Amino acid sequence: MTTEPTWVADTVWWRVYPLGACGVLPEPPSGPVGPDEHRLLRLIPWLDHVVALGATGIALGPIFASTSHGYDTTDHLRIDPRLGTEEDFDTLAAAVHARGLRLELDGVFNHVGRAHPLAQAALAAGPESDESSWLRRDGDPGGRRFVPFEGHDSLLTLNHDDPRVRSLVIDTMRHWLDRGADAWRLDAAYAVPTSFWADVLPEVRRTHPDLWCEAEVIHGDYAAFVTDSTADTVTQYELWKALWSSINDRNLFELAWTLTRHDSMLATFAPVTFVGNHDVTRIASRIEDPRHLPHAIVALATLGGTPEIYAGDEFGLRALKEERAGGDDAIRPELPADPSTMTGDDGVLQLHRRLLRLRRDRPWLHRATTEQVSLTNEVGTFRTAAGRDAITVVLNLSDAPAALTPTGPLLDADDATLARPHEVAPHGWAVLGA
Template sequence: MPAEPAWVHHAIWWQVYPLGFVGAHPGTAATPGEHRLRRIVAWLDHAVELGASGIALGPIFASSSHGYDTVDHFRIDPRLGDDADFDLLVAEAHGRGLRVQLDGVFNHVGREHPRAQAAIAAGPGSPGASWLATEHGPEGLRFATFEGHDALLALNQADPGVEDLVVRVMVHWLDRGADAWRLDAAYAVPPEFWARVLPRVRARHPDAWYVAEVIHGDYQAFVEHAGVDSVTQYELWKAIWSSINDRNFFELDWALSRHGRMLESFVPATFVGNHDVTRIATRITDPRHLAHALVLLATLGGTPTIYAGDEYGMHGVKEDRSGGDDAIRTEFAATGPAGAPDGGGDAAIYRLHQRLIGLRRRHAWLHLATTAPVELRNEQYVYEAVGDGHRLLVALNLGDHPFAPAGTDGQPLAADDDTSSYGNGSVAPHGWAIWNGGA
């Protein structure tokens, strides 16, 4: 497996789902001359002020509805704009020192994709349908879909033409200035396909970063066999909010032991929110404990991502129905933060994000840090994060009483307001603190 590019060691992504962000939800008609993609430019200074070093975009290519039903990988979705709008966004991002990540949907295409339409006309099993995967159903041979969605037809990754298409698409947009790719639904694609594709792309763009969407399974084996740089760490995401809600830090500690083993061979992509899950401010049932999830994201090894709006404590529930993503893919003000009340939400949560991201950027070694438990109880967890000769001590308290972790001298590097007022090494009820453990 190739080593990840050096710039990723400092990467902190701010993720945007463009179609929702700019008000082009499924069903929205394309309006010539509107150039909605440029709205994101108005938020780039916000990403910089937050502390991010890159902007991770959801799907931006021509599609029929939500972006994951692609109909043309080489064309910007007309609801967003055109190539000139993309070039402007990349130039403005790079001018601020922000990398740009794209979302590649290469497991399936929309039913209205020209190749899909031609295949449907020719019928499954015909020479013209070789790009699409087939399966046997009650009525005989039929085109395979992605997870039962009739509008999403699965590609046949064994076909050389599909491999060539994916390579051409990835190289095309990297040539135009993209820095990284998220590989959507990578878990549904044979790892051997990525192992053939990525070396061809890296030959042209050796400094690009490739992260695969993988939800369940053996992350380490996937990285090894597929040759990607990273995978989405859903195990840790679940353990963070679940252990906090259940006041059961033993679950988190177990997940961190697995996380540490992953860090021996690759750096997972970490997050507490994204465009596919209920927002973290909604998921955490006790608002006093939202900060604990953010502290974990900031101090654990990995390449972290902040989902746009989470920094303001936005709420939204993901529902398993048609349109069930709309509440977590909301529209943002076209004029940037100044066009939204209080910047769009809770200013205190925004300032906390800034503090914690700032701490992480001052301790860039955390990218590769591993953790070990120091004190572990249901409601209290103290762990040390260690890497490159450095050490931080992190204490989380979900209980109703203060507690004093062992080995904490002096004022913490960062803490909640109540803990900071103690000044005696104790962590306030429902509080948290981070101490410098020294080199």
């Protein structure tokens, strides 16, 4: 089992993509955003919303200098001028901590933007130069071509065998931890050798022992990645997919099967669980029957792991990710300066608040595992427990009521179920105590 900082046990992240939320991207009609607009400070009014929601931390998407979407970094030690200044970051970090929240940053350490000075120097000097050893070259004889990240010519992959890259990453992580960050998301961590992380992360923890690192990993053996890399956790894409597809297909056997894999991971680490992020279609658009959106939220709030709420999902925002240029824009919208003016579904917001309050009262859920009590395609009863602590969740996707057979106090349920004795309403759900 991995050793993670104790503060993570009751953590719920509110993840936001600042370049979108602060109105930098897509470029506003008025033209390019200037460096004197200090847009990063627009997030400060949202911090009280994060607290009221029941989250305990704010996880920022990329905020360092870049050319476009933030994942094409040009300077790891400078705040993107379109967002503001290093002093604006200090102000935001102080406001985050003043509310008792944690702060996570997004570290793009697999690749750099083509406009990064290191990339520009390598491109100018050529593949036989000392400058070129910062970047990975292809396997052709002589290795004369720098390797783009996943076919994106604007992103050039760093050479993680070069000790200078190791120093760059360590120095960057420490710099921003010293300025107020508590955690790092490691973007595209799956593309970096685990041996690199195993070398870098313990060295950073030597000076910052409370560091928590979330590695972006999409496919593969999650537990092995955590063990080999020494990251604290990975993004649980398997569970994300199973949640929405089992609900849409009314096939809770898929969810139950995935939970057996999820439980096996919890023996090693607590995965990051989510139903939405800045890279995927909004959960309110992904769930085909709107009556079943609450079921996904209930599952997220009650399963083992470290949950993340993607900014806007708590309002029931809808948007599709499209595989085209600008296809991420809809899922990364600008947020209003005043959270009280945010439009959306108040019922979804209140449901998030209720369920996150329930979770915060039960920090043992962080490492809890789940077993099937009863299961059909459309009705599932799941018991999630850690030692003597337990809750039972009933999900009903069917057109008929389902028996509420477990004993225990009814902690929360949909309105129709709350009005019924001993059964869960059609398309309803319930959470019971031990």
